[in-house]
Amino acid sequence: xxxxxxxxxxxxxxxxxxxxxxxxxxxxxxxxxxxxxxxxxxxxxxxxxxxxxxxxxxxxxxxxxxxxxxxxxxxxxxxxxxxxxxxxxxxxxxxxxxxxxxxxxxxxxxxxxxxxxxxxxxxxxxxxxxxxxxxxxxxxxxxxxxxxxxxxxxxxxxxxxxxxxxxxxxxxxxxxxxxxxxxxxxxxxxxxxxxxxxxxxxxxxxxxxxxxxxxxxxxxxxxxxxxxxxxxxxxxxxxxxxxxxxxxxxxxxxxxxxxxxxxxxxxxxxxxxxxxxxxxxxxxxxxxxxxxxxxxxxxxxxxxxxxxxxxxxxxxxxxxxxxxxxxxxxxxxxxxxxxxxxxxxxxxxxxxxxxxxxxxxxxxxxxxxxxxxxxxxxxxxxxxxxxxxxxxxxxxxxxxxxxxxxxxxxxxxxxxxxxxxxxxxxxxxxxxxxxxxxxxxxxxxxxxxxxxxxxxxxxxxxxxxxxxxxxxxxxxxxxxxxxxxxxxxxxxxxxxxxxxxxxxxxxxxxxxxxxxxxxxxxxxxxxxxxxxxxxxxxxxxxxxxxxxxxxxxxxxxxxxxxxxxxxxxxxxxxxxxxxxxxxxxxxxxxxxxxxxxxxxxxxxxxxxxxxxxxxxxxxxxxxxxxxxxxxxxxxxxxxxxxxxxxxxxxxxxxxxxxxxxxxxxxxxxxxxxxxxxxxxxxxxxxxxxxxxxxxxxxxxxxxxxxxxxxxxxxxxxxxxxxxxxxxxxxxxxxxxxxxxxxxxxxxxxxxxxxxxxxxxxxxxxxxxxxxxxxxxxxxxxxxxxxxxxxxxxxxxxxxxxxxxxxxxxxxxxxxxxxxxxxxxxxxxxxxxxxxxxxxxxxxxxxxxxxxxxxxxxxxxxxxxxxxxxxxxxxxxxxxxxxxxxxxxxxxxxxxxxxxxxxxxxxxxx
Numbered sequence: 068x069x070x071x072x073x074x075x076x077x078x079x080x081x082x083x084x085x086x087x088x089x090x091x092x093x094x095x096x097x098x099x100x101x102x103x104x105x106x107x108x109x110x111x112x113x114x115x116x117x118x119x120x121x122x123x124x125x126x127x128x129x130x131x132x133x134x135x136x137x138x139x140x141x142x143x144x145x146x147x148x149x150x151x152x153x154x155x156x157x158x159x160x161x162x163x164x165x166x167x168x169x170x171x172x173x174x175x176x177x178x179x180x181x182x183x184x185x186x187x188x189x190x191x192x193x194x195x196x197x198x199x200x201x202x203x204x205x206x207x208x209x210x211x212x213x214x215x216x217x218x219x220x221x222x223x224x225x226x227x228x229x230x231x232x233x234x235x236x237x238x239x240x241x242x243x244x245x246x247x248x249x250x251x252x253x254x255x256x257x258x259x260x261x262x263x264x265x266x267x268x269x270x271x272x273x274x275x276x277x278x279x280x281x282x283x284x285x286x287x288x289x290x291x292x293x294x295x296x297x298x299x300x301x302x303x304x305x306x307x308x309x310x311x312x313x314x315x316x317x318x319x320x321x322x323x324x325x326x327x328x329x330x331x332x333x334x335x336x337x338x339x340x341x342x343x344x345x346x347x348x349x350x351x352x353x354x355x356x357x358x359x360x361x362x363x364x365x366x367x368x369x370x371x372x373x374x375x376x377x378x379x380x381x382x383x384x385x386x387x388x389x390x391x392x393x394x395x396x397x398x399x400x401x402x403x404x405x406x407x408x409x410x411x412x413x414x415x416x417x418x419x420x421x422x423x424x425x426x427x428x429x430x431x432x433x434x435x436x437x438x439x440x441x442x443x444x445x446x447x448x449x450x451x452x453x454x455x456x457x458x459x460x461x462x463x464x465x466x467x468x469x470x471x472x473x474x475x476x477x478x479x480x481x482x483x484x485x486x487x488x489x490x491x492x493x494x495x496x497x498x499x500x501x502x503x504x505x506x507x508x509x510x511x512x513x514x515x516x517x518x519x520x521x522x523x524x525x526x527x528x529x530x531x532x533x534x535x536x537x538x539x540x541x542x543x544x545x546x547x548x549x550x551x552x553x554x555x556x557x558x559x560x561x562x563x564x565x566x567x568x569x570x571x572x573x574x575x576x577x578x579x580x581x582x583x584x585x586x587x588x589x590x591x592x593x594x595x596x597x598x599x600x601x602x603x604x605x606x607x608x609x610x611x612x613x614x615x616x617x618x619x620x621x622x623x624x625x626x627x628x629x630x631x632x633x634x635x636x637x638x639x640x641x642x643x644x645x646x647x648x649x650x651x652x653x654x655x656x657x658x659x660x661x662x663x664x665x666x667x668x669x670x671x672x673x674x675x676x677x678x679x680x681x682x683x684x685x686x687x688x689x690x691x692x693x694x695x696x697x698x699x700x701x702x703x704x705x706x707x708x709x710x711x712x713x714x715x716x717x718x719x720x721x722x723x724x725x726x727x728x729x730x731x732x733x734x735x736x737x738x739x740x741x742x743x744x745x746x747x748x749x750x751x752x753x754x755x756x757x758x759x760x761x762x763x764x765x766x767x768x769x770x771x772x773x774x775x776x777x778x779x780x781x782x783x784x785x786x787x788x789x790x791x792x793x794x795x796x797x798x799x800x801x802x803x804x805x806x807x808x809x810x811x812x813x814x815x816x817x818x819x820x821x822x823x824x825x826x827x828x829x830x831x832x833x834x835x836x837x838x839x840x841x842x843x844x845x846x847x848x849x850x851x852x853x854x855x856x857x858x859x860x861x862x863x864x865x866x867x868x869x870x871x872x873x874x875x876x877x878x879x880x881x882x883x884x885x886x887x888x889x890x891x892x893x894x895x896x897x898x899x900x901x902x903x904x905x906x907x908x909x910x911x912x913x914x915x916x917x918x919x920x921x922x923x924x925x926x927x928x929x930x931x932x933x934x935x936x937x938x939x940x941x942x943x944x945x946x947x948x949x950x951x952x953x954x955x956x957x958x959x960x961x962x963x964x965x966x967x968x969x970x971x972x973x974x975x976x
Contacts, residue, residue: 094109094110094113094120094124094125094126095124095125096125096126096127096128097109097110097126097128108273108276108277108280109126109128109273109276111276111280112276112279112280112283113126113276115147115279115280115283116143116147117140117143117144117147117276117279117280117283118140118143118272118275118276118279126272127272128271128272128273128276129271129272129273130271130272131203131204131269131270131271131272132203132204132209132269132270132271132272132275133200133201133202133203133204134192134196134197134202134203134204134208135171135172135175135178135179135197135200136175136204137204137208137209137212137270137275138175138178138179138182138187138188138197138212139174139175139178140275140279141178141182141187141212141213141216142154142177142178142181142182143178143279144279144282144283144286145216145286147283148283148286148287150286151181151185153177154177154178154180154181154184155671156177157669157670157671157682158180158184158669158671159176159177159180159181160669160866161180161668161669161866162176162179162180162183162184163176163180163929164865164866164867164869164872164927164928164929165190165193165867165869165871165872166179166180166193167919167927167929168871168872168875168926168927169193169194169197169198169199170198170199170200171193171197171198171200172200175197175200179193179197182212185219186215187212187215187216188211188212188215192208196208203269204269204270205266205267205268205269205270206264206265206266206267206268206269206270206274207239207240207243207247207264207266207267208243209270209275209278210243210246210247210250210256210266211242211243211246213246213250213255213278213282214243214245214246214247214249214250215246216282217249217250217253217255217282217285217286218246218249223245223246223248223249224245224248224249224252225245227244227245227247227248228248229248229251229252230244230245230247230248230251230264231244231248232251232262233247233251233258233262233263233264234258234261234262234263235263235264235265235266236264238266238267239264239266240266243266247264247266250278253281253285254281254285255278255281255282255285256278292313292314292351292352293313293314293349293350293351293352293365294311294312294313294314294319294349294350294351294352295311295312295314295347295348295349295350296309296310296311296344296345296346296347296348296349296350297310297311297312297318297346298310298346299344299345299346301342301412305324305325305462305463305464306322306323306324306325307322307323307324307325307341307344308320308321308322308323309321309323309344309350309362311350311352319352319359321352321359321362323341323362325341325434325462325464328341328359328360328361328362329361329362330344330361330362330363330364331361331362331363331364339364340410340436340460340462341462342410342411342412342414342460342461342462343410343460344364348364349364349365350362350363350364350365351363351365376392376399376436376437376439377392377434377435377436377437378390378391378392378399378434378435379391379432379433379434379435379467380425380432380433380434380435380461381398383421383422383425386402386403386418387400387401387402387403388400388401388402388403388435388437388456388459390435397485397490397587401437401439401454401455401456402453402455402456403418403455403456403459404440404455404456404457407455407456407457407458407459408457408458408459409421409459409461410458410459410460410461411424411461411462412424412461412462412463421459421461424461428463430531431463431464431465431531432463432464432465432466432467432529432531433461433462433463434461434462434463434464434467435459435460435461436459436460437456437458437459437460438456438457438458439454439455439456439457440454440455440457441453441454441455442455465530465531466528466529466530466531466536467528467529468526468527468528468529469483469485469492469494469526469527469529470483470485470524470525470526471483471484471485471491471492471524471525472484472522472523472524472525473518473522473523473524473525473540474491475518476514476515476518476519476525477515478496478511478512478515479495479496479511480493480494480495480496481493481494481496481525481527481535481538483525483527494527494529494534494535495534495535496511496534496535496538497530497532497534497535497536499536500534500535500536500537500538501536501537501538502514502537502538502540503537503538503539503540504517504539504540504541505539505540505541511538514538514540516662517540517542518540520659520660520661520662521542521658521659521660521661522542522658522659523540523541523542524540524541524542525538525539525540525541526538526539526541527539542660542679555570555627555628555629555647556568556569556570556575556627556628556629556630557569557570557625557626557627557628558611558626558627558628558643559574560611561604561607561608561611561643562604562608563579563585563604563605563608564578564579565577565578565579566579566628566630566638566641568628577630577638579604579638585603585604587638587639588604588638588639588640588641589639589640589641590602590603590604590606590607590610590640590641590643591640591641591642591643592607592610592614592642592643592644593614593642593643593644593645593646593649594615598642598649601643607641607643610626610643611626611643614626614643614644614645615645617645617646623645623646625645626643626644626645627643627644627645627646627647627649628641628642628643628644629641629642630642658729658730658731658734659727659728659729659730660674660679660681660727660728660730661725661726661727661728662674662675662725662726663675663723663724663725663744664717664724664725664726664741665717666717666718667683667713667714667717667718668718669866670682670683670710670714671683672717672726672728672736674726679734680734681728681730681734681735681736682734682735682736683710683713683735683736684698684735684736684737685915685916686698686710686915687699687700687708687709687710687739688700688708688709698737698738699738699739699740700713700738700739700741701739701740701741702716702741702742702743702810703740703741703742703743703772703809703810703811704716704741704742704743704771704772704806704810704811704812705743705769705770705771705772706759706770706771706772707770711931711970713739713741715766715767715769716741716743716769718766719764719765719766720764720765721746721747721748721762721764721765721766722743722745722746722764723743723744723745723746724741724742724743724744725741725742725743725744726739726740726741726742727739727740727741728740741810742806742808742809742810743771743804743806743810744806745803745804745805745806746762746764746769746771746803746804746806746812747764747801747802747803747804747818748762748763748764748769748801748802748804749762749763749764749799749800749801749802750762750792750797750798750799750800750801750802751763751768751798752798753773753789753792753793753815754793755773755789755790755793758772758773758774758775758811759771759772759773760773760804760812760815762802762804765859765861765898765900766861767861767863767900771804771812772810772811772812773811773812773813774807774811774812774813776789777789777805777812777813777814777815778805778813778814778815779792779814779815780814780815780816780817789815792815797817800817800818801817801818802815802816802817802818803815803816803818804816828889828890828894829887829888829889829890830843830850830887830888830890831843831885831886831887831888832844832885832886833845833883833884833885833886833904834877834884834885834886834901835877836874836877836878837849837850837851838851839851839852840852840895840896841877841886841888841896843886843888850888850890850894850895850896851895851896852870852895852896852899853891853895853896853897855869855870857897858870858896858897858898858899859889859897859898859899860873860898860899860901861899861900861901862901862903862969863900863901863902863903863931863969864901864902864903864930864931864965864969864970864971865903865928865929865930865931865969866917866929866931867928867929872928873899873901875926875928876901876903876926876928879922879924879926880924881906881907881908881922881923881924882903882905882906882907882922882926882928883903883904883905883906884901884902884903884904885901885902885904886899886900886901886902887899887900887902888900902965902967902969903928903930903965903969904964904965905962905963905964905965906920906922906928906930906962906963906965907920907922907923907960907961907962907963908920908921908922908923908928908960908961909921909922909958909959909960909961910944910957910959910960910961911927911955912955913932913948913949913955914932915932916931916932917929917930917931917932918930918932918949918963918971918974920961920963930963930965930971931965931969931970931971932949932970932971936949936971936972936973936974938972938973938974938975939973939974940973940974940975940976941959941961941974941975941976942976943957943959944957944959944961944974944976949974959976960976961974961975961976962974962975962976
């Protein structure tokens with residue numbers, strides 16, 4: 068059963084808005100909706116930011132919802148509930164050209180791009196229903212959107228039994244039936260007074276408010292059914308079987324494994340132990356599909372609040388418990404208060420029984436959750452606060468997990484610094500230990516290589532023999548044990564006793580003390596555009612009193628903060644800043660990474676051994692005021708070091724590219740040192756005097772630097788020389804290249820003998836359109852296209868990889884396209900390299916990477932813009948206007964000429 072998100076979530080991002088002005092609830096036409104409860108539903112959806120009203124304060128509940136608006140609303144609810152991340156602008160850009168072609172409104176493009184990327188909608192639906200942005204959506208198509216979105220988290224039933232209970236189910240389009248069935252099972256949709264679903268009717272804004280509210284509840288609270296616990300059995304102190312008499316009738320057996328099923332206290336986020344549940348407790352079962360994945364205690368004897376601390380028992384001696392705090396890795400010791408509640412494995416026990424049970428289970432780990440109380444006592448003539456354990460809950464387990472930052476890693480052990488603490492620990496691997504990088508099974512050697520490549524984090528599972536049975540390594544921190552409130556507070560006061568903050572005129576106090584020791588809290592201050600560890604609470608207090616000056620040189624009088632808490636709701640980090648935007652700015656923290664590049668797509672770089680994505684900057688190798696290179700980018704294997712060249716090499720399967728990068732705290736790459744380590748292509752030219760070899764791959768031609776005398780190998784290595792390679796004798800032959808550590812080619816290997824063809828007939832020249840294909844250089848012979856799925860297509864000079872867009876380019880008289888086509892044995896185009904040579908039309912928008920034009924035929928095309936255009940000769944148009952986007956929609960009519968490499972060389976008017 069699918070389950071990809073936490074049941075209790077906080078909205079951590081502001082959702083994108085519709086092309087309406089967002090107002091608070093209480094719309095002035097709210098009473099125009101002809102059904103009871105409408106005001107509450109609509110205002111609730113508006114208050115959550117799931118939909119908005121119009122500028123005149125109306126809601127217009129009976130208005131139809133367009134397809135673009137519906138996708139925006141689905142996107143809003145997914146992002147607002149935190150189950151989905153906002154669409155990355157770089158990823159979204161890959162869809163923008165096509166969405167422009169279909170005239171999808173700009174305000175909806177991010178949401179539509181998210182829907183396409185995640186399979187909620189497909190391009191056919193966009194082309195037929197989203198195009199133009201004004202088509203009213205039908206009820207069954209909106210159900211498709213919601214069903215596919217929720218289908219990422221809940222299972223669909225192929226037989227669609229619930230949907231078939233609608234009186235008019237026969238009129239529902241077949242491919243929509245399973246989505247509507249899922250929504251009916253989840254309670255998102257229902258029938259009218261005659262049990263009709265009305266699939267072909269348009270959906271209005273009031274109906275959308277209902278679907279949004281119900282979907283929001285499902286994603287934040289789960290699907291719940293109530294009942295009463297009538298019996299509890301426990302096996303091995305780990306496996307719990309609860310018999311629940313359901314309110315709606317019947318019984319449910321709920322199997323729960325210690326540490327795997329959360330139990331929430333009431334309508335809160337705090338959890339309680341499985342062992343604290345009792346017969347007679349009223350509970351709510353939270354389902355995902357047909358499986359119970361969590362419980363909520365709604366009424367009963369379970370009064371236990373959230374633990375003050377959790378960890379593993381180290382020893383119990385003289386009525387004091389010593390245990391390792393699982394959040395900090397530190398060992399603490401507290402006396403057990405007289406009359407304290409002690410529960411072990413679901414049974415209440417005495418102190419004597421506790422000691423016996425701990426002795427009997429010495430081969431297992433005793434996991435403890437404690438509640439503490441502070442009492443004022445006189446000791447040695449002085450009064451002091453003493454922390455006692457007043458509630459203790461223990462369960463025994465054969466293993467436990469620890470999380471931390473890797474300090475050192477070998478094939479038999481790992482040393483880690485625990486998250487939220489300065490403590491470190493070393494763990495040794497069991498003989499049958501399993502190794503993972505993220506979700507992918509791996510080897511100890513691969514983990515060591517990843518650990519050596521930069522900052523990484525690790526989660527270890529420790530067995531009863533104190534040996535590690537499982538290791539998971541990641542470049543991202545493991546989120547468990549931490550939660551960011553995602554709220555920005557105003558600081559009212561800060562001292563060594565407490566932090567008092569304010570949000571929306573409501574005051575919150577975080578008290579420091581023995582249950583939340585200052586030693587376990589790290590304070591950070593925003594200084595000089597970066598976060599700095601303030602050291603201790605005294606320095607944090609000084610910073611809060613005097614955070615510095617603003618950009619105008621005035622003293623800052625308001626300090627803001629965010630806090631980070633562990634899963635026991637204890638403060639672990641406090642961030643202070645006089646600049647409210649500090650959390651939106653790039654951190655100067657540096658992360659280093661090295662390895663073989665897997666891909667670079669839409670300026671996002673990924674390594675083969677990495678789960679983290681790194682974003683490339685707009686420009687590299689620029690100079691500062693002191694003529695020093697800023698953000699250096701090097702490619703040791705090529706004559707040219709540019710972001711475009713780096714991207715070409717990374718995405719060309721003929722090459723293996725190695726890179727060492729430096730990234731800031733937001734994983735934006737500030738420095739790159741790359742080199743090729745392997746290459747295969749067709750020989751074009753070898754120039755020993757210039758120490759250069761040119762090869763051709765499916766991605767184009769490349770000039771690569773060589774050493775003075777590369778080693779020559781191959782089947783005929785005794786019959787040819789480097790001088791032979793320098794002639795035309797072996798031109799067109801497949802050649803493999805080896806590289807030294809500096810990235811220079813130091814070895815040639817001829818794969819085959821001379822004159823071995825590739826198996827494809829090739830034609831090239833300026834293309835014109837033909838029926839489902841093209842003609843070359845004005846000749847009458849036409850070549851038809853294979854399907855886009857079967858064809859290999861590369862476009863130079865534009866970010867598009869769409870065959871439909873290429874067809875429009877070829878057919879447009881204002882665009883000149885040069886093609887290299889590989890034909891199969893039936894003379895159908897199997898491979899197609901497209902080089903845009905010229906394009907003319909109205910310049911509609913631009914930025915540092917692309918300019919976009921609209922031709923006289925009405926087609927819109929995006930063209931690659933290098934850092935500096937050689938010739939820009941358009942009256943009133945300046946180079947900096949292109950780079951900064953200041954030429955957008957200014958009515959310039961331009962002719963754009965591109966180089967053979969597919970970048971703009973000149974723009975004329």
